[in-house]
Amino acid sequence: MHDGLPLFYAEPAMSIRHLDSMFAPRSVAVFGASDRPASVGATVWRNLRQGGFGGARWAVNPKHGQIAGEEAYADVASLPEAPELAVICTPAATVARLIEDLGARGTRAAVVLSAGMDEAMRRAMLEAAGRHMLRIIGPNGLGLLSPHAHLNASLAHTCAQPGDLALVSQSGSLMSAVLDWANGRGIGFSHCISLGEHVDVDLGDLLDWLASDARTRAILLYVESITSARKFMSAARAAARNKPVLVVKAGRSHDQAAALSHTGALAGSDLVYDAAIRRAGMLRVDTLEEFFTAVETLAHFHGQPIDQAAPWPAQLTLLSNGAGAGVLAADAAALAGVALAPLSEATLRALNVALPANWRHGNPVDIMGDAPVARYVLALKTLLGDPANGSVLLMHAPTAIVPSGEIAAALAPLGKLAPGRLLGCWLGDAAVQGARNTFRAAGIPCYDQPEEAVRAFSMLQTYRYNQQELLQTPAVQAARPAHDWTLSRALIDAVLSQGREMLSEPEAGQLLAGAGVPVVETRVVAPQADAAVEAARLIGYPVVLKVLSPQVSHKRDVGGVALGLASDEAVREAAGGMLRRVAELLPMAGVTGFTVQPMVQRPHALALVLGTRVDPVFGPVVLFGQGGSAVEVLADRAIALPPLNGPLALALIGRTRVARLLAGWRDVPAAKLDAVVAALEAISDLLAAEPRIAEIDINPLLADAQGVLALDARVRVSAAAPGGTAHFAILPYPSELVETFEWQGRQLTLRPVRPEDEAQHRAFLERLDPEDVRLRVFYSRRSIEHSELARLTQIDYGREMAFIATGPAAAGGDETLGVVRAVCDPDNLQAEFGIIVRSDLQGSGLGRRLMHKLISYLRARSVQRLVATVLVDNQRMLQLARELGFSVEAPDAGVRRISLELN
Structure with missing residues (x-):
């Protein structure tokens, strides 16, 4: 039972306040109902009646005693009772008053179809709804x-x-x-x-x-x-x-506004x-x-359920009764990036028995236009019988030999042999309509054209990849070193105190180095050729010279970058030329100096771009792609939302074309991908730590077998603090909630659960006594699926929290000793919790420590109530609840409902 629920922790219902009244009301009133043809009120009243709604329905219009033969009411007060759902079709100016009257009488939901409401009208409507906790869909929608x-x-x-x-x-x-x-x-x-x-x-x-x-x-x-x-x-x-x-x-x-990076x-x-x-x-x-x-x-x-242990078949096998459809589908697959499965020797041998000798012996599989039903069945059964063939797209064009309906009837049952792996494409119209209906009735997706079928498969493929990214569970890895952000904050303080937003290149390098991104050695000198020469001698030739000016963002636009300078004379000439060009092209710009860097000689390195910006809707985002001077022309980039971990960073890299170059080609060795991932993680950490970062642009970030190195970077900051975790669309791991304490002679850690805990969590759950499991979730399970464990360890810290107590294990590493979990409803009014402590540690006080941690956290979040359902024979939990101040009710014979008012 409860197969869809996470193991051990029943998922509380996400009760969005009063939306049940919106979608399953016992009664409905239509305000503005009318007999006038083509009016909004007449249309809604007709639709409500013709839809067959079985509850009470009332038409409301003060100008009519009857509408469409049914009694009409003048106003809210005259209705027999408060309607659970109100549909409002009246003029915009009347809506707020109606909402007030409805809310006062007890209505809990309204669909407002009225158009033309201005800001003041909308505000008045919402204020009235808020006073009575009445929910509104609309205004100005279709209903x-x-x-x-x-x-x-x-x-x-x-x-x-x-x-x-x-x-x-x-x-x-x-x-x-x-x-x-x-x-x-x-x-x-x-x-x-x-x-x-x-x-x-x-x-x-x-x-x-x-x-x-x-x-x-x-x-x-x-x-x-x-x-x-x-x-x-x-x-x-x-x-x-x-x-x-x-x-x-x-x-x-969209029109992209001009940007500084x-x-x-x-x-x-x-x-x-x-x-x-x-x-x-x-x-x-x-x-x-x-x-x-x-x-x-x-x-x-x-x-089938998504499980990384049994990946969804990403390849496609094409089966048709003619070469044309197979070629069209193969072309569509190439365009969509869908791989065709190579047929194994075993599959080829089986098909050789089933098909004529002159079949093409490859994918697409053409079973010929004269194929009888038996040939279709043998071929499809063979292809579905080998998982290496991936999904199978069956394409059929009608012939005079065998009716399409007979073929569909024979093939449809085969879909049950490999659920989710068969797609159908019946080419034609009336002659194949019955076959399409047979496939659809069997739960097999069916398409009119080969190209459409391949697009559908490609979309399913993308969906499965997205789901795997959602459910990914990173392997246990050494924690990234904690950074001391004091120097970074001091640097940004200094820049903002000078009235600047753009960091100089040396300042940007200092900030990135502090976050853990390798940067090239940089010396800053006065805007004089002799000073640049002296720095170049200290570094050693060849060098790179760049102009330093707060007004010059893109240095190459003014010839402000010189590469491979190999002598004093070359540096002098380059420095003088830069000063002249800046004076000519940007006379208002002030040159504050030059930067001198070693000319990095890494012939196989790829130029990457790594950057961030603050999106007006989703907050800070991270960009990765191919860099260099033509970065905007190439436009090879992908974007991800922070926070990032290793698997998410790898997925971001994999969505770019340059990812294939990073894997190496010909005599070029693969780049050190771990270093690229580490740079992405470092930038994600920096965004979380410093909310005043508005934009980062590292271009180029060199990557090769040695690692990564940032050669140039721009950073913009803002005193308005547009970034930081407060503006992340997805909350990062709340490390501030981690604490350690002494317990029975052991040093324990009490912390939020994290995705890396999956293996440790599995071991904890498998050690629990079956009776303890039954007391917590009212049923037992023998197996623990990856998807369930992922749901327990990959939580949304914005609405759910799970604290685990961990300690050193005898075999090395850490082990989980207990966990308490709470899920808040979307209105943040109530949280439902579950707690379980390892069977051999119960009665030791660890459960009380976990509960105190959870209660303190929920109070800080202003959650109003903590609740749980407990079996009546779970006396230990009921006793702990009473000691913590919970009230206990008995809604049913076998269970107790416990609740604690938090605020």
Whole structure:
């Protein structure tokens, strides 16, 4: 039982306040209901009635006694009772008053369809709603549909069929288009919500609610903008762990404002959305066509749980009854970067028996246009029987030899032999419609064209990669050395005190070196040729000379960089030329000096760019890619949200073209990838430690078999402190909560759990006595899946906390002795907790120490209540609860509900 829940810790329901009243109300009132044709009120009232809503429904309009043959009411006060859901279609100026009256009477949710509300009207509406804890969808949207509840509280031109896909859209017109398309294909929905101006209920709220909605298997989002990044990311990551989340994000085209650095120019806002969607384990598609393809896939695709121990088959095998379809699919696969599986010797031998002698003996597999049903069955069974063949795309063009329906009927059962590995493509129209229906009924995704099928597979592939990134569990590694940020802060203090924002190149190098990024030796001299020559002699020729000026950001634009200077005369000439060019091109610029550096001779090194900027929505972001003087032309870059660890840094590198060069080619050895990863981690740590960093641009960062070396860097700071962990979209590990203490002669550490704890956590859980497990979670499990352990160790510190007590193990390393976990609801009102201590240590006081740590933490977060459900025979836990001040209630015979008011 409870197979979908994390081991040992029942996941509390993420009860978004009163959203149940929105989607499953017992009663609905339509304000502004009307008989006037084509009016908003008439449309909504008609949709509500025709949808078959089974609860009480009331039309409200003071000008009519009846509407569409049913009694109409004048106002809120005249209704028989408070409607659980109100749908408001009245003029904008009336909405705030209606919300006040509804809230006072007890209504808990409203869909506001009224358009034309100005800022003052919206503010008054929200204030009224807040006084009564009434939730609002809208205003100015299309409304919502919950087909399972027969609720159509919308302006949609059509109904929605019941199903298990939830659609949340910031565009009413797109929701209408999806409904129309889905009805034509028999695809149903659990809920369809048009957010309108989303002044109250937003994407984050709905993701939280839908994540725990039993009727929803997958969530589809149409996003135009996000206003609360951390809330959205927390909700999205939680939802994506439970079910697929698909995103269409409008606005790939944008005008990038002029930037002071390459990173600023390259890190466009849409790339940041890409990074956020990926980090949350969701899938982004680019067009409505792809959206519809992905909907088709999610509606019928039943893949296996994602587990790194059993990776999803990333390769594709093509099976067709003609060469043309196979060639088209192979071309599409090449364009999409989808690898075709090489056929093994065993597979080839089996196919040689099943197919005519003149088959092409490779992938794509062409079974010929004269193939009878038996040949199809043998070929498909052979390909699905070898996991090395990956997923199989079956393509069929109708022939006069065997009806397509017979072939589909024979093949559809084979999909159960390898769930999630079979896709279908039936080319044609009426002749293959029955075959398509047979495949869809069997849960096999089905497409009209080979190219569409390959695109769908590619999207599924991307989705699985994103999910693996979401669930990745880094191997245990030595902790990165703790940095003393005192000097870095003093450096930024000094720069800002001088009224500057741009650090000089030497200052930037000092800051990066302090963070752990290797930088080239740099000497700063006065703006005189003789001083530059003297520094060059001390360093040793050849050298690099650069102009130093607060007004010159891109030195190459004014000829302010000279490479490979091998003599005193060369340095003198270069220095004089720089001074003249700056005076001519930027007469207002002040040259404060020169920097002299050794000319780094690393012939096989690659030039990389590593940078950061502060996105207005998602906060600090990290950019990585191919660097050099043509960095903006090449535009080979990828973006990630901090914080970064090793696997996330590797994933960021892997999304660039330069990653293939870093692996080495011909006589060029592979670059030291660990050093590149360490540089990315160091920059992530620096962003967390210093909120005043607004922008970093390291270009070039040389990388080769020796490691990495930063040759040039720009850093911009701001007294407004736009960065730091306060502005991270994803909270980093809260190291400030780590503490050590003496306990029974042992030095123990009490700290938040971290992803690296998976193996240690598994060992802890496997040592627990089965009876202790039953007392905590009311059931026992024999196996511990990776996905469950990942859920326990990879937590969102913004809404969940797990403190573990660890100590030295007899066999070396650390072991976990106990854990306490709490999950806050999205409103931060209540947290549900679970605690378990290793069986041989119970009664030692360790559980009390863990509870005190958790209670103190939740109080600091202003959580109001801590609750848990405890079996009645778990007397030890009930006794501890009473000693800590919990109240104990008995809602059912076998359990007790305990709660503690925190604030």
